[in-house]
Amino acid sequence: MSFKENSYQQISFTDSFSGLTAREQKALEKSWAKVFADEKRFSVLYSNKASRPNTPVNVIVGALIIKELFDYSDDEMVENLMLDFRLQYALHTTSFEEQPLSDKTLSRFRRRCYDYETLHNKDLYHDCVKDLSASIAKLMRISGKIRRMDSMMIESNIRKLSRMELVYTCISKLAVSMNKANDSVLPEDLKHYTDPNDFNRVIYHQRSTDAEERLKQLLADADKLLTLCESEYQDSTEYDLFVRCLSEQTVVENGTRRLRTKEDGGMNSSMMQNPSDPEATFRRKAGKEHRGYTANLEESIGKNGSVVTDYQYDQNNHSDSQFFQEHLEQMEKQEERTVIIADGAYSGTENRQFALEKNVELITTSLTGKSAPDILADFEFNEEGTKVLRCPAGYAPKSCSYMKQSGQCAVSFLHEQCANCPYQGQCKPKIFKRVAKIVTSKAAHERAKNQRNMSSEEFKNYARLRNGVETVPSNIRRNYHLEKMPRGKQRGKFFFGSKIAALNFRKLFNYVKGLGNYAQNPVLA
Numbered sequence: 001m002s003f004k005e006n007s008y009q010q011i012s013f014t015d016s017f018s019g020l021t022a023r024e025q026k027a028l029e030k031s032w033a034k035v036f037a038d039e040k041r042f043s044v045l046y047s048n049k050a051s052r053p054n055t056p057v058n059v060i061v062g063a064l065i066i067k068e069l070f071d072y073s074d075d076e077m078v079e080n081l082m083l084d085f086r087l088q089y090a091l092h093t094t095s096f097e098e099q100p101l102s103d104k105t106l107s108r109f110r111r112r113c114y115d116y117e118t119l120h121n122k123d124l125y126h127d128c129v130k131d132l133s134a135s136i137a138k139l140m141r142i143s144g145k146i147r148r149m150d151s152m153m154i155e156s157n158i159r160k161l162s163r164m165e166l167v168y169t170c171i172s173k174l175a176v177s178m179n180k181a182n183d184s185v186l187p188e189d190l191k192h193y194t195d196p197n198d199f200n201r202v203i204y205h206q207r208s209t210d211a212e213e214r215l216k217q218l219l220a221d222a223d224k225l226l227t228l229c230e231s232e233y234q235d236s237t238e239y240d241l242f243v244r245c246l247s248e249q250t251v252v253e254n255g256t257r258r259l260r261t262k263e264d265g266g267m268n269s270s271m272m273q274n275p276s277d278p279e280a281t282f283r284r285k286a287g288k289e290h291r292g293y294t295a296n297l298e299e300s301i302g303k304n305g306s307v308v309t310d311y312q313y314d315q316n317n318h319s320d321s322q323f324f325q326e327h328l329e330q331m332e333k334q335e336e337r338t339v340i341i342a343d344g345a346y347s348g349t350e351n352r353q354f355a356l357e358k359n360v361e362l363i364t365t366s367l368t369g370k371s372a373p374d375i376l377a378d379f380e381f382n383e384e385g386t387k388v389l390r391c392p393a394g395y396a397p398k399s400c401s402y403m404k405q406s407g408q409c410a411v412s413f414l415h416e417q418c419a420n421c422p423y424q425g426q427c428k429p430k431i432f433k434r435v436a437k438i439v440t441s442k443a444a445h446e447r448a449k450n451q452r453n454m455s456s457e458e459f460k461n462y463a464r465l466r467n468g469v470e471t472v473p474s475n476i477r478r479n480y481h482l483e484k485m486p487r488g489k490q491r492g493k494f495f496f497g498s499k500i501a502a503l504n505f506r507k508l509f510n511y512v513k514g515l516g517n518y519a520q521n522p523v524l525a
Contacts, residue, residue: 045112068502142302149342152473156292158274170245177238269317277487281315296323313493320345334359375426377448385442
């Protein structure tokens, strides 16, 4: 299939913006068409040889967004496009003799995007959604100088399995696969694993049998399967999951396989939770258990509303701090000072310093961990944080040694300087006969400064702004059906991107219609 650009503009907003001047309408139409109908980025997915042309990519992307707006399945989207003139008008396909979507168009496009990302480590669809979001922000006159960030947990559509159930399931999947390839390869004592009703019989109906005995039998059968697969079946997905399960969940001790314990080590959140979604990870957050993925959202805000201008998607043991650092790595240095407001999970001296290199100020509305004494904010350190230059009273230390392992400075002052200092009760140095000593760090100094800034009126305004980002996860859950997300990190990220695009289009529609009621904030004035 060869690539061919579609000369039609994706969606026209001219009628909706009839209140604009002719010059504004021309500029708006030009900028929107350039971005939303920019199909060239996807040309790498198609052949450059003469062959049947592709379905217009701008129609496909528009259909993916509309699909999320109305919660259509792929088949419903194809059918409704044929029968609903409004969808044809929205996608500018009213002049087509036949509507360009078929029952496989969307799934094949997704597959092409998946394969390209796997080979080249480049997510074309994420880049497309990000550019669309930036255009929507521009249309809504949101500059992006003030942004807020938050993460959300996304549950994988998998069943919570006990360790016994997990081992059984991996054995059963491999047994079924082997039996399907060669129905004579399995010995009679293992064929019961191919029976769909066997799971209930082994796990639930044999409760009279000791659980330890049942598990012992499962592990013995697992070793038999390993032996059977020595020469064949090692290229199958079922075999890979089976081996992974055994390596993570069991150890071999004195020739006998048993379940792994905490004392054996290796028990962590990245262990497989269910072979139906082997990429899903485990995380306990706010007292709740989660199995699946997490998304990080960056939302640009202004007086006219807000737009999610970027998103990240990863396994749920990926921390907020990691998301922030990766986000900054992809960000170009900002021409104007940009503020990103987040909660305490994004805090840290390293993150703040990295942000400053991009001309970004990171403001966290809370701090994790133990608070620092306020007086530490008045100490003066060198840029590297390896030396205290002056104390709050203005005295230079007699000596200062840096402890690299802990990142702290052991500082000595003259006895009379600290003994008669008005700040002694706050610094609480250890006073000796000739000197007074205190141990502190630049990290504690920065933390104390941040704590002090939190009491300012400007900070309180930023804190109120950050609270608004809490509505985004609930909005996506409520209106865009996260429970229908496909399994797997790559596929989930693609669908999540479509939901973000749909959310932003709904924001734009509300803005165009004048339906949005946006609260004014002094920070945004």
